Amino acid sequence: QVQLQESGPGLVKPSETLSLTCSVSGGSMSNYYWSWVRQPPGKGLEWIGYIRYSGSTYYNPSLKSRVTISVDLSKNQFSLNVTSVTAADTAVYYCARTLSSSFSDTWGQGTLVTVSS
Amino acid sequence: DIQMTQSPSSLSASVGDRVTITCRASQGVYNYLAWFQQKPGKAPKSLIYAASSLQSGVPSKFSGSGSETDFTLTINNLQPEDFATYYCQQYKTYPYTFGQGTKLEIK
Numbered sequence: 001q002v003q004l005q006e007s008g009p010g011l012v013k014p015s016e017t018l019s020l021t022c023s024v025s026g027g028s029m030s031n032y033y034w035s036w037v038r039q040p041p042g043k044g045l046e047w048i049g050y051i052r053y054s055g056s057t058y059y060n061p062s063l064k065s066r067v068t069i070s071v072d073l074s075k076n077q078f079s080l081n082v083t084s085v086t087a088a089d090t091a092v093y094y095c096a097r098t099l100s101s102s103f104s105d106t107w108g109q110g111t112l113v114t115v116s117s
Numbered sequence: 118d119i120q121m122t123q124s125p126s127s128l129s130a131s132v133g134d135r136v137t138i139t140c141r142a143s144q145g146v147y148n149y150l151a152w153f154q155q156k157p158g159k160a161p162k163s164l165i166y167a168a169s170s171l172q173s174g175v176p177s178k179f180s181g182s183g184s185e186t187d188f189t190l191t192i193n194n195l196q197p198e199d200f201a202t203y204y205c206q207q208y209k210t211y212p213y214t215f216g217q218g219t220k221l222e223i224k
Binding site: 060 | 141149151153159160161162166172195204206208211212213215216217218
């Protein structure tokens with residue numbers, strides 16, 4: 001059974017870059033898409049984007065200029081970078097396995113990232 | 118972007134009740150609609166995809182229906198573990214968008 005685990009700093013300073021990694025275990029990354037979703041404290045879910053195992057990506061236009069998602073199949077990991085962060089980027093960040101560019105069936109536990117000086 | 122609107126935003130019900138949550142899309146999404154359950158401090162859990170298909174391992178007390186702009190999630194015989202927040206998501210058109218959530222509370 002595939003499992004996902006997010007990792008990265010829990011605190012990032014304003015204007016700096018938020019970097020998270022999602023480690024995938026118990027299954028292959030091939031033939032799937034790999035997504036990032038975030039949830040500000042007490043609020044709803046926001047889809048950030050995804051990367052196909054082959055490397056093609058799609059990003060939410062609301063974040064597109066600041067977001068990069070990459071994949072490293074050799075390490076069974078994919079990553080998220082968000083540049084020039086502000087307090088509005090404070091959220092729990094989830095990674096998820098996505099089926100055929102559709103819905104996400106398996107999610108990581110999430111990691112809280114706080115943007116503060 | 119396609120706006121997803123859930124109603125109600127919150128709902129009180131009793132153990133054993135049957136409840137229905139509605140999700141409306143601002144434009145047609147065919148059946149590219151998923152439902153998730155989220156408990157406090159936990160990740161969302163996939164319940165239903167393609168509007169009415171039950172995710173593997175999800176009990177049959179959960180059911181979904183609808184197409185294009187109007188969708189429903191029905192939960193039969195509510196149990197304490199079902200009290201959570203439920204989200205719909207469309208995945209027909211980028212960017213994929215979620216409803217604002219429906220919080221199901223114990224009466």
